[in-house]
Amino acid sequence: MTNDDLRRLVSVQQWLYAEARLLDERRYDLWRDLLADDVRYRLPARAYVAQADCKDFSTWGVDREIGGAGSLALIDDDAEGLKARIGRLQTGMAWAETPPSMTRRQVSNVQILDVSDDGTLSVVSNLFLAKSRADERVLLTAERRDRLAPVGDGYRLKDRYVVIDDVVLASSNLSTIF
C-alpha cells in the first residue's frame, strides 16, 4: 500500500465515521449534504435458498440470497425518495421516530475495492447498528457497498447497497438509515 493509498483509506474511514456520527446525532440536515444529486439507496430483501452446487464454493455466494427474481426490495430509494424519507421525519408526525430511536453505529472492515477513471471509489464496510426505542432493542448487522464521489476534501454518497444479515428482519421497522 502506497502512502497515497493509505491517505485515501484513512480519509474514507474518517468520512464514514463522521457520517455515522451525524446519523447517531440525528443531524439529518447535515447528513443530507453528503448525498450526491443522483444518490441511490437500497436494501434488498434476503432469503434462504439452496446452494447451486455444494461441492463448488463459488456457488455459495451471498448474492444468490438477495434481490432474486420476484423479490421485493425492503427499500429502493432514488434521490427524491431518500430526501422524502428524511423530510418525513421533520413533519412532527413520523411517530416511529417521535421521540427518536437511540442508535449507535459501529463502522468497521473498511476496504476500497476499486477506483474508477472519474475517481469514484467503490467502498465496502461493515455496519453494526444498535437501536433502542420503547421496549424494542435491536442489533442489526450489514455489509454496505458504497460508491463515493470525491468532492473537495470529502466525498458524496452516490450509491449505497445494504446487505442486511436477516431474512426476517429483527426490527419492527426500518426507520433508521443504514
Place this chain on the structure above:
Amino acid sequence: MRPMEYVADDGGWVMPEIFSDQALYDLEQKRIFGRAWLMLGHISQLPKPGSFLRTYMGEESVLVTRDREGTLHAHINACRHRGFEVCQEDHGVAHRFQCRYHGWMYGSDGRLVGVPGEDTIYYNEIDKRKWGLAKVARLETYKGLIFGAFDPDTPSLLDYLGDMAWYLDIILDRREGGTEVLGPQRWRIASNWKVIAENHGGDEYHIGFAHGSVFPPDLGSNRATPIPYAREVRPAIGHGFGVNIFPDEMSIEEQLSHSFVAPPFVSDYLIRSNEEMANRLGRQRARMELIHGAVWPNFGLVPILNALRVMHPKGVGEVEMWAYSLVDRDAPPDVKAWLAGRTAATFGPGGSFEQDDAANWASVTRSSRGAQWRSQPLNLQMGLGHEERSDRVPGELGLTASEINQRGFYLRWRRDMFGEARS
C-alpha cells in the same frame, strides 16, 4: 371463558386482554387458524413443476409445492419420523425433500418415497403410504391467490369469501393475464395479530392522524368529514374493505385524480387497461377502487398501493409480517417495477406508512398487558347503528370513516372462538 366478557353483543367494545391473554391465543390457534382459509401465496411464486415455497398457517410451518404434473399441494413442513422441518429454504425448485435428521425422503406431492434402512433395520415392515407428510386438508386458489385450511369440513373457499370475492375481483381479475406478486418482505412486529388485522379491515379514521407525516395535516380534520365517494363495506363479519365507489359516468382520468399521483407512463397504463377491466367486470366495478381491506382472519390488503400482507402470529404479542406487491402479470416491466417500488416505499418495513403503524400497534399491545387496563373496554362505536345497505354493491355499508369493519372483525372472532352467532 365467557365470550360476552371480551366483545360486546353489538361489537361496540372489546377488552384489551384479548391482545395479551395466552390461553385465548392458544385457543385461537385451534379455533381460528385451525379452521379458517389462510392465504399461502400466489401461483406466480410456483411457476413450474417442482417449484416450492415455505410459509405458515398460524404457527404451523407449511410447505406448498407444485408436483411433476403441475398439481399444487400443501403439507405441514415436518418429517413424520421426528418432526424435523424437511424444507429449510424459503423457495426454490425441488422434486425431493430429504429430512436432514435421519434421511427420510418425500416427493413434491408429499408421499414418503424413501426410508434409509427400510429393508434392513425396518424389516420392510414400514407402510410408506401411511407416513407421507401431513396434508393440509384443503387447498384452493382464487384467481391466483392460494389458500389452505386445516379443517376438512370447512366450506369451499368461494363460500368462505362470499361477496368478498366480488370485491377482490377488482384487483385480481382486471386483465385476462391475471396478476403476479413480488415479495415477500418479512419482518417482526411486537404486536398481537388482531391489532394489525382489524386496522387493515376497517381503520380509515387513523389515516389522517397516524399517517399525518405523509398527508397534508388538514386532511379532513383527521377524517372527521366523510369522504364523498368512499365507504366502508362489510360483505360478511370478519371480511371488510374500504372502497371508493365512483359514479359510473365518471371518466377514468377523473377517477385517477382522486387517487395517489403516478407518473404518466403508469397512469397511461391504468387508463388503457381500465377498458379491459370494464369489459371483464362491468362498468360499475371499473369505477370502483379498493383502498384497504382484510380477509378473515389474517390476510390484509392495501390495494390502492398494491400491497398484500399476511400477519403470521408468532406468540400472543408477536407477528411476522409478510408483505407483497400485487401487479397485473401483463403490465409492462417498467410499470410493474414502479408500482412495486411504491409498495415498498409506503408499506414495506421502511415505508412511509408502515413505520408508524408498527410503532402504534406495538403500543396498543403493550398496554393490553396491564392487569388493570386489560379489562377496560376499548370503544368501537363509530357509526354503530348507522350501517346501511345499497342496491349497487353487496354487503353492509358505513361511512368512511366508520368502525363497521372492526366490529365485524371482533364479532367474527367471538363467533369462531365461542360458537356464538349474531347477524
